[in-house]
Amino acid sequence: MKNLSLRIANSSDIQNLVILINQAYRTNNAASWTSEEGIVAGTRINEEQLVHLLWQKNVWLFVADVKDNPQQGLLGCIGLTFQQDTVEIGTFCVASAWQNQGVGRQLLKYAEMKAQEICANLKCYEMFVLDARSELIEYYERCGYVKTAYIENYPVNANVGIPLIDLKLQQMKKLITQ
Template sequence: MQPLKFRKAELTDLDRLLHLINLAYRENPIQSWTNEADYVSGQRINKQQLQQALVDQNFYLYVAEIDNDLSSLSIVACIGLTFNHNEVEIGTFCVDPIFQNTGIGKTVLSFAEAQALLIQPNLTLYMMDVLDIRSELIAYYQRRGYSLTQLRKPYPIDANVGKPLLSIELQQLIKCVS
């Protein structure tokens, strides 16, 4: 696997990011172990939501790229950081299904945690929300040092991020900054 190159996402990445995020979360071209298509229908994010996020001063979206066969860079993953005082919420995290199970996710998550500390040196806590029925995804984050909390939230139906196909909630995971 070629080394990843990280950079902050730009508005010019909008179409490629829309495709990547919706492919990884909701479309099911191949059996992706992180896909939500069996649990939530509809887009994970639309163009307007992504545009707003990219100009939000409190949100940082990073892309991971690799050299492709055409002597250019391809976006293979992204991850978002939203800061709130001494805490950062990690979200919008996805890896192109073709590149899953290659170690890219671990590398991207480690990059995001390190980048969050550079942006907010007084950071004390990483946190994220995961669909409660995604036991394999929760286990993945637990292997990376995250712990389940007692906090569960209703699925955000009004946020226009898809419609649940069954009864689901968001489960919070946290990791203390060491």
């Protein structure tokens, strides 16, 4: 998919983003890469959490829609959280109907490029992936990310869903080479 329009999310996107993120993470179809259905229950994000995220100074959230047809709705989103010389990539999803069409890869490349534009002294990208999502970990490995030895417990108290199985967050990193 080459006709993506990528931009910074704004307050008028909040309702559509909540729908997109919850749909992508909590429903499943044959093409779904982000679905956590069957391993996490409950909503992934609510309006209050998203508003809080958008107001943080070290966070940038980008959205994608169809360049020639923005009325089609949001196709995906990806977030960057800056911490000194590292940027964490998260809130990354693509609408189920648009998965397996290159939208996610374009979003990830765009986010990596924008991160370097925003903060010139970055040394690495990092992300946290549910350890049970081996196909997603393998995808990120193909994109240059490497699993680290660091693993966190699932953030039960963060109000991002209730794990239905024993889950951990696997940290993955990708060094930035100049």
